[in-house]
Each structure stands twice: as structure tokens, then as C-alpha cells.
Amino acid sequence: MSLLEERRPAAKPTAMPLVAPQIPAYAPWLAAVLAGGIAALAGLLLGWSLVAVVLVAWALLVVGLPAWSAAIEGERRAKDRLVTTIAWSTFALAMIPLASLAWEVVENGHAIISSEFLTYDMRGVLGAGGGIYHALMGTLIITALATAISVPIGVMAAIYLVEYGKGNRLARTITFLVDVMTGIPSIVAGLFAFALFTMIFGPGVRFGIGGAVALSVLMIPIVVRATEEMLKLVPEELREASYALGVPKWRTIVKVVLPTALGGIVTGVTLAIARVAGETAPLLIIVGTTTTLNLNPFDGRMATLPVFIFSSVTTGGKYDAEQTARAWGAALVLVAIVMTLNLLARAVGKVFAPKTGR
Amino acid sequence: AGNAEDGDGGNGASSDLTGSLAAGGASSQEAAQNAWIVGFQESNPDVTVTYDPVGSGGGRENFISGAFPFAGSDAYLTDDEGELTAATERCGGEAPIEIPNYISPIALVFNVDGVDELNLSPETIAGIFAGEITRWNAPEIAEDNPNADLPDAGINAVHRSDESGTTENFTNYLDIVAGDVWTAGAIEVWPQEFGGEGAQGTSGVVSAVKSGTNSIGYADASQAGDLSVANVGVGDEFVGPTADAAAKILDVSPRVEGRGDSSIVFELDYETEEGGVYPIVLTSYLLACPSYTGDEAEAGELSKAYLEYIISDEGQDFGAEEAGSAPLSDELQSEVQSLVEGITVE
């Protein structure tokens, strides 16, 4: 060990250099304000657009803060600050579309929302007036049917994967296929349902249940994945505790594992519903649309909110303005439904979550 | 829905009809059909009519297969692919009824800085859409518009990106009047090599022209909205796309020869030099059977009533008002009416 001592480079200034010059904690904010100020000033003088001002301010910040840091704190700290600034910038950038989208949907959609809009269909309506009741009901019915198909299959399949298959070949294959299935384009799911029902009922078939089947193709993998993750999170100890009490496996699954995982499963299912409730392409293909309320998913076209939005925007004609207004209104309703489901998913997850007490 | 029952048109007398009628076909008729459905259901509150705009081809296919009791189609039946024979078979061996019910001018809509009025000769139109005339201040355009302040800007020519009866009629016109410039013939799908912006559906073209700069496109005149529309050169004059000017073309066009009595179809005379005729016109037909029997009796009865409404004065006027189509001339209307009234239902 004395070797170590000898080869050590000659005396450092202090034995233990712990202190390093630092720029103040408020430096990033100060830099941001300065950059913004300079850019705004230049923008005012040179007549830049707002976008240009923001871009220049950002560029100043990204260059300026690390430069300041490099001068005082050294290169390593400067790099750290550069990356920090860039990382936060990406977040800000990602928020622009969300903010714009939220603003536009509310701005363009709120005016038309009324009780008439929510309770009338489009039968006999040419210009203004009418509503989305038929589309709302269609979306609810088809989504409910898809849920009724997907949840039992998805949950049972997840139970197979976690509780029975555990790593065997079939389970691995299914896990893999489920993963791949998550990536099926929604339009392909629609084509599948179309091809399937065309072969059964002949050409030109359009009905709600076809849409439910197509949506199930999209929904099942989400349900399986969510349930699988939740079941995996149930500690092995709980299963063992139950087995050790002499409880058979299936009762252990039903009475101990599923209740413990219920919160997560409900959350996952709700998120899956939210995801498919906004699907358009498969419904366009296999459900079509209509102006009249149709509550029978086994007979004839049904309107749904997403397809209503699409066709309102793309039909055009004399009443384009009215149709577009209805489309934004329907979009607001659809976004509200989907967001509510998302919030609900989280709330439900909390309500059902096992009471940890402490 | 609360509004199903509050239609005020139910004046009792005419509405002993009940049931639902599902047909479809050419999307060009969609707006007019939507209007007709509203009008018809008003006086027949217990009838539900749906018109699926599945396209002319789909309409013919479903008509032949029996899925639709009647269909709308931008093209009449021919035996190029055996459709006429098949349709005859479908109608129990009788030749199907083919009648024009929707005549609509195809407007050239434009959005050019500082230009409100535009005259275009057939060759110029072909040159623009074929991608040969690329700037607004090109001499060909300037010649027709000596007083316009044409900008020195590129032309953004907008066409339909989907398969379209409008495209077919428009290119048919170009093919006939300017065949040496427009070399692609009459086609339903726009040929890529001619370039330009592709837009989905008539509304897509209209909104692309509206939101683009220095754009021009072709669209059913009823959808032009507040966009400027060009006058098209016919003979020595330039004619705008009004319903009257469009309706006139059927008066000057010959019937297609060699069709039976139940078929009233036209070979449009795009090269007409008749005054006041707007030549770029889309004509859409209704296909139906002369008699409906057995299972189809109810659908036949409803179809007959509905078709009668469509070609009635009331129906044609309502279509003109709501969808901008040109009402049939009196002469043509009475001819068509007798065909529809002759439909038998057992």
C-alpha cells in the first residue's frame, strides 16, 4: 500500500478540495428572464413574430446559461445545465400541441353544447339544429359491447398467463402475440371485422356488433396487458398464504388474487375503454353512420361520435359551417368522455386499491 | 331523440305509407338525397329512407344484387362488364328504368389574390389542370382576362384524390373539348403525372382551395360556398355555372342511342356553342325496376312513392334550393314522370 502513497501526484493545493465556485440557485430563472427580455426587446425593435421571439429567447437560454456555468463552474457542470435546459424544453414543446388542442376544442365546441344538442338526433335536419344523441348512444352501445367481449377474455387470458402458463411455451407465445396485437392498426381491425362479417352475411353488411368485434381486437390486448401487470404485482406471499391455509388454487385466484389486483384491473379496463371509445377507422368501415337513432347493434348502421365528427367535417356542402360547428361540439363531448374515463380510471384505481392502512 | 315526432309536415292525407327504405349509390347526389329524404319524410312521417353514398359503382352493384331497391349512379348501365344484362335479370327480365334526376354544374372554384372574376377557355382549363400552365400571369390566362390584375404566382391546382364521378365528368369534358392538351381521357381517378394538390371529396377540394393560396379546383357548384367561380368559354362567350345554364345542356344534348324506352340517358354535348349553356355538368341517374314483386313489394311501393317525390316539381325545387342542382326541364320531367308512375308493385 505504500506504493500507492509514492505514486500519488505531488501535493494538491489543499488536502481536500471540497469547495467549488457555483452560480446561484436562482441562476436558471434569472437566465430565462434575461433571455426572454432580450428576445422580446429585439423582437419589438425588429418586428419579429411571437414565434420568432420565443425561438430566439430559447436559443439565448440554451447557449447563455451553460456559458455562464462554464465560466464559473467548469465544463462538467455546464454540460449538466445544458442537458437540464434541453430536457425541460422538450417538455415545454410537447405541451404546446396539448394546450392548443384543448383550447381549440373548448373554444370551438362549447357554444353549440345544449340540451337539444345532447338529446336530438339528425333525422330531418338539413341546416342548423339537430344533435348527437344518436351518435352518443351508438358510441356507448358499441363500446359497452366491446367491453363485454374483451374483459372476460382479456382477464381470463391474463390469469392463464400469470397463474397457469407461467413461462411455458404456450404462455410465452400468447404473451408475444398479445404484444404484437397491441400494434395492430385500428383500420386493420376494422378490415378484419368487415372481411369476417362479409363472409358470413354477404356484401354490404354494416352493423354495430361488427364495430364491437373490431374494437375488441384492439381492446383485448390492452386488457390482457393491464391485468397481467396487476396480477404480477400481487405478491407471491399472498398466494402462498392462501395455499398454506389449504385453499385450492382457483379459489385463491378468485378470492385473493383478483380482489387484490382489482383496482389495477379496473383502472386498466377503464383506460382501455377510453382508448377504444375514440376509435374511428374500424367503425367507419364496418358500422358506417346514419342520421337516425338506432339502438339495435345487430341491425343496420349506427352513428358514433368519432365517425360523426369525421363525416361532419368531410361532407361539406351548403351547410358546411353548421356541420363543422357540430363536429367541434361532438369533439368536445368525445374528449370530455374520454378524459372523464381517464380520470375515473385513476380515481377507481385508488378506491379499489388494497387498504394499506398505515 | 326528441325530434323524430315533431316534424310538422304530417298533413295526414298522403301518409298511409309505413316502413323503411334503404338505398344508395352515387355520392354526387348525397346532398340532394339528404334534402329529398327530409322532404319526403315530412309528408310520410312513418317512413324512414336512408341513402348510403357508397358511390356509383357500389350503387349499381347493390342494385343488381338486390340489396338496394333503387340506386343512384353517375353513369348509366352498360354491358361493358355485363351490368346491363345483370340488372335486367334482377328486374325479372325487364329492362331497368334509368332516369336523370340530378343535374348539377361543376364549378371551377378559385382563390387568387386580387382576382374576383376569371374567364377561362377550355384549352386554358386543360392546360392548368394538366400542369402545363403553371403561373397565374401566363399569357393564356391573361388573354382571356385583359382587365384582371393577375398575380405573378404559381398556380395550385386542386383535384379530387378519391375516385369521383365529378372527376370523371370534368375530365370527360376536358377530353372532348381539349383532347390535345388533356391526354388522360375521361377517368375517375386523377392521374398523378398531372400533379397538383389532391383533396378528399368535394368538400376537401373546396376547403383546400379556401385555405391554400392562389388555388383553383373543380367542385360541384352547390358546394362552392363563398368562393369565386370562373366563367367557362363556350363559343364566343364566357358562361358562369348557374343552375339554369347547366340545365340547358340536356336540351342541346342527344340521347344515347340504342337504349330501350325505359332508359332516358344523355350523351352530353360539351362542344356546344349554344348561347348561355354551361358545359361542365354532372348528370346523375336513378336506376329502378319497372316492377317489384313478392318480397320486394313493400320496398317497391316505397321506392315508387319516393322517386315520384324526387322528380315532382316540389322535389326538384327542394333539391335545387338545398343542393344547388338544376331542376329538370318540363318536357323531360313529364317524360320521366310517366316512367316512374308506370312502376308496378304486386
Added chain:
Amino acid sequence: MATSIDISDLNIYYGDFLAVEGVGMTIRARSVTAFIGPSGCGKSTFLRSLNRMHEVIPGARVEGKVVVDGQSLYDPSVDPVAVRRQIGMVFQRPNPFPTMSIYENVLAGNRLNSKRMKKAEADDIVERSLRGANLWTEVKDRLGKPGMGLSGGQQQRLCIARAIAVEPQVLLMDEPCSALDPISTAAIEDLIHELKSDYTIVIVTHNMQQAARVSDDTGFFNLKAAGEPGHLVEFNATSKVFSNPDDPSTEAYISGRFG
């Protein structure tokens, strides 16, 4: 009520991996038997083979004989589910069912087997078991509260109550105190002392002092080397193991020279 267990020539596998080799011993009824040994020597594995919990792990299997009350545990005609009702188990980390109240947790073994019972009968079992686990006075006013709301030591006693509620004959405990604070540990050790008048108790512990305090017999497991199977080095009365062990490696382990 309680029962002795005879083990002979027991080999325990995880798939192809032989984890424990050639164990033989007799566990006396109404006594506390402790297993000690360095980590990985197979104490838990062996314990779990005594109520057929071992086979819950995919690929796990057992060779040799475990005889309880004259019946061979691994006989094909024996139902493992029934075995586990007769031979209860308490785990290292307290694991009450998180979705159930204290009351339901105690009854879990009965209820999960869909036994229908009268309220009075159920109340009776709950009180009896909780008293048996020395937990009654602490929780009797909040039986409807979630079992997870208890402290670690209370949770562990709840698990013991749950295990004895189905009236097993043997109670296996795998390091029942290792996740607990000293005070809770003392409470559990007291409880073990009391329970031994009714049950045959087998306990695994990494704490030699605990083994010395609570057990009547002690088994010392060891590994010859990493990757080799664990084996039983010595099985003797606790007093002998801790004062005068037969095997020098036992002596070395107990005096803290390794592990």
C-alpha cells in the same frame, strides 16, 4: 391434537437443481424445533417440503419420505390442499390479505373454502384464534378495520391467528421475526412458548439467540460449498447444540466464526 413428523432421506429439488440432500430427523409433537444455518443452506426449502408448499413452485419436487401420523405426505392419494389445512404455515414477512378486514383475515382459511357458518360460530373462531395469537385485546375494538393497518408485529400475530383458526396440528414458521422490531419479536417469542402446548411448532431463524431462547430441538443445516446442496449437519436438543455440539462446524457457526 399435535403430531410428530418423521423425515427420512429427503432430497429436495428445484427442477434439476438439488437444493437439499438426504435429510432425516424426527420432529417431536408439542415441542418447538428450530432450524439454523447460513443463508442458502436450504432451511426454507426444507420447511416448505413439510406441508407440500414446496411444490407450489414450478418444477419443484421432492424425493424421500415425510411421515405424519403414520401417513406418507407424498403419497399420490394424499391431497396437498388437505395437507396444508393440517399443517399451517407462517411466513417471514407478515402477509395479511390486503383486501380483507382483521375479522375476515382470521376467517380466511375457513371462508375461502366456502364453509358456511353461523355468525356466532364465526365470531367464536375469530375471538379464540386472536386470543390464541395474543392479539385479541389489541384489536378487539377494530375487527372491521383492514388487516394491513396493524403494525408489523401485530400483522405477524394476525397471520398466526389466521393459521391457527383452521385448527392445524403443526405450525411451520419461516423466520417469523426477521422483519420485526425487537419488541414485536419478544411478543412472538412469548406466543411460541404458549402455542407449543397445543401445536407441534417448527421454526426457521437466522438468529441463533432466538433459536436458543425458543426451541427444544435444533437442527443445523450447512452447505459444503456454494452451489452444492444443503444438508443437515446436526440435529439435537437445543441445550446440547448450543453448549456442546457434536459437529465442529456447528460450533464454528454458533460462535460466529462464519455466516
Added chain:
Amino acid sequence: MATSIDISDLNIYYGDFLAVEGVGMTIRARSVTAFIGPSGCGKSTFLRSLNRMHEVIPGARVEGKVVVDGQSLYDPSVDPVAVRRQIGMVFQRPNPFPTMSIYENVLAGNRLNSKRMKKAEADDIVERSLRGANLWTEVKDRLGKPGMGLSGGQQQRLCIARAIAVEPQVLLMDEPCSALDPISTAAIEDLIHELKSDYTIVIVTHNMQQAARVSDDTGFFNLKAAGEPGHLVEFNATSKVFSNPDDPSTEAYISGRFG
């Protein structure tokens, strides 16, 4: 070279939770100081406050004074990054960087400061550090192989080599042997003996025998009750703590009466 550490009135928090309260002691240079105590009493927490690793945890903070070499560690002008170079740390579970070779692992700390290093210089540091960690002969022929390919004990020594490659003054070790087999443990203990001639070494261990074997001074931490903060009960020469402790609870803990 090595340095002593003076701690006074140190309170350590996780958010609002006071985990360790009022600790004061002086850790001598070139000696081994061991911390023992029951689980959860704050040994790791305290150790991590000595090189400002504590504040890596969100919400964690420290009150009081830690003075190293005359400088207060928690002074605002002090750069935590510099502190951690001077006060190295070895963790409970060996944690070589999985994507790096043995060679790169050893140099990981050095590379941070001086990107460009001559090959000869780098080779020199690697050999010196691996020799220092008693690992050189075992790995010198496979320096390019991944560090994860070593056995647990070798990995732990690799981590020690990595820590001493940046030439710190103090080496903190949190239960460095608890994941290791007895043979590897012995190797690490030997190494600690050797290292103490150059470094100030602080080690946390749950194994009292180990504390007795390797340390010069021993600190005993305890909890008054669950949920209460941990505190330093006694800090004395190891020989005194193990033979004749000042505090009765130290005695109780060491003799295995709890924990």
C-alpha cells in the same frame, strides 16, 4: 493523507420524518470505525450523510455539522460532487456497471474528470487499484471482460477498486459483505485490514462478529421504539464495546438478547 471526521448534533430527515437524531462522534483517520445496531435504526442513513449521498433521495435533508478536514460538509459553497470524490462509498450489494468491462469499471470515476488519459497512465491506475483491492491476480487476464461476469465477492472487490481508483480519503462501506458467502467475506475483511493504513474507513455491519473482527472503534445505534428516530447509544473503542460497554442496551444487543 486520510482524514478524520467530526460529527456534531446531526439530525437526518426523510421529508418530515426524522430518521436519525442528535448524533455526534469523531471518526479517527486511518482507522476502521464500525456501526452496528438493529435494522431500521439509521446506520445506512447516517453513513450516507457523511458523503452527501443522503440528499440524492428526494426530500431528504440534514441538520447539524459534519466537519472534514476543517471544512463543513454541508456548507453552501461545498460542491457535493467534489465531496463524493473525496469520500468514496461501497454499497451493500456489489454494483459494477453492467455495460462496462472490468477495466472500464475501475476507471469509471477517473474518466469523469479527465476525458483524455494516456493509455499507460490508465493502465497504471487500473493495476494499482485492482492490486489495492486484492483482485489483480484474479482478473489480470480478463480485464476486457464484463464486470458482471465475476463472482459476488470479486464484484464487491471490483467496486472497492473502483472506489479507490479516484484516490479518495475516506471509504464508507454499507454492509459490504452481507450479500457474500463466507469465503468472499473473509477476503473483504482482510482487504479492509490492509486498506486502513491509507484510508479512513467507516463500515456498517449487521454482523457483530464482523464488527469485532475488523474495527477499531464501534458505534452502536438503536431505536427507542418503532417510528422513533434512531440515535447513537454508544461510541467507544471496539474492545471496550464488546467486553465492557457503557450502556446496558449495548450489552443486551451484543449478547443477542434482541435484534
Added chain:
Amino acid sequence: MSTTTTAPSAPTAVSRRGDSVFAGLATGAGLLIMLALAGVAIFLIIEGIPAISASGEQAYGKDNIVVYVWPLLFGTLLAAVIALLIATPLAVGVALVISHYAPRRVARPIGYLIDLLAAVPSVVYGLWGRAVLAPAILPVYAWLADHLGWLPFFDGPARTGRTILTAAIVLAVMALPIITAICREVFLQTPRIHEEAALALGATRWEMIRMTVFPYARSGVISAVMLGLGRALGETMAVAMVLSASGLVTINLISAENPSTIAANIALNFGNASGTKVNVLIFSGLVLFVVSFAVNFLGRWIAARGQVKA
């Protein structure tokens, strides 16, 4: 055991039956999923086969199905790849903010906001892209065409906002939350002991991320990108509503003449298709299915391989 009780055999039989019925149901559900996926492939193949001999009028005026599908496939890949070029750096940055930069109290709402991006239905993105983004971005394209026109991508002329680049931006916004979610997970899974090892050696936060988080997360990020790619390839409505498609093959991203994508093309033409044209569209859907299957396959495979290594 006391002599009165022997292992009871009656309840055994009952519980065994329950066990096997339940296990059968579970296995059946698993098999059904395999069947469903096979069904998707089989039905698409059956309905797609007649398209192979389609030509001329039936193939939308193209000589054969290959000539028809190829430009669509090109457009699909082009839009998806551009979308990923935009989304990936953003997603990695946002994921890092959530996993390593934002204080915990802020990280959660940030994650939620990003998740909201994924919750917006694609038709609403379409509406937004068409009505808001396209007109807003046209001046940017004009600027690009003027200043960077020498690059083939920005050749222009910029006459409409509804270009393939706009569509790709919308796709990027839609793929961003997916990539972010996965990246965030893998970043968070970086073993704490490795991160602390780096910090204890005196690394700054960025150095710690480069030393431990990125190497650990590499395969996870790649598979996240592949999954984002899958989403971008298959997205239908947003593209259908935003893009002005001419159906040609070009890398000029901001002109009025844009390639179309398979999914959007199907959605736009399906309603009007009849006869063999339906088969032609389904065939193009089959091509899309195969491509996205392959991409997902690759993504999962990379992810799975990464796990073995870690």
C-alpha cells in the same frame, strides 16, 4: 394428526373439478387470443387475394396491385419515419424530465399531462391538424421553401399546410406519449444501486444518466421507438383528415403534392369502393398489417433481448 381426522377426500374431488374448469376457461381465453390474431391474418388474406389479379379500373387505374400499393407504402413509411425523427428526441427528453429531473411532486402531474396526449381520440387530432395546425404552419413552410429550398425535402413550393410533414407532426404528437411512457418506465427501472454507484464516484446528474441510465435503457428505448413506429404506421384518421394526398412518390415534404398512406387511403376510399376495389383496399390493409406486425415483432424482440442482458 389426531386419529379422528384423516386427509378428507370428499372436498378434494370438488376442489379439483373447480380447479380444472377454471384452468380450462383461462387456457381457452388464451387460445382464443391466438385464434383471433390468426383470424385477422386469415380473413385479410382470403379477402385480399382477389386483388392480386386486379388491374386498370379495378386497381384504381393502376396496372397492377404492386404499382398501386407501393406509393402508399412509401408514404406510410415516410410519414412514420419523419414522425419518429421528431418524436423520439422529445420523448426521451420528456421521459428524462419525469424520471430524473422533475421533483417527485411535479413528475406525477407531468406524466399525467403526457398521458392525456395519448387519450385524445385520433379523429380529434385530425380535426385539430386540419383546422388549426395546417393553416398555422403554412408560413413556416413558406420560410423553409425560401431558405432551405436547396434541400430536396423543402423543395416546395409551399402552397398548402396539409402536407406530409404536417401529417408527420400530428403523428409525432400521437406517438410521443407512447414512446415517453415506455422510456420513462425503463429509465425508472435503472437499478438505483448503479445510479448511486455513479453518484458516489462524483458524477454530475447528466454524467450519471449517461453512465448508467442510457446504457441500461438502450434496448428499452429502441423498442419504445419501434412501438411508436407501429402506432405511426397504422394511424388512420389523423392522416386522413390532415393530408392532401396525390399518391405519388416524393421526398419533397412541403409541396402540395404528397404521398398518401395505406391506412388513410383505405379509410377515405372504403365507403365508395365496390367489387374488386374492396379487395384491393383490403390487400393494402394486409400489407400494412404485415409491416406493422414486423415492426412490432422487431420491437418486442429487441426489448426481450435487452431484458436477458440486463
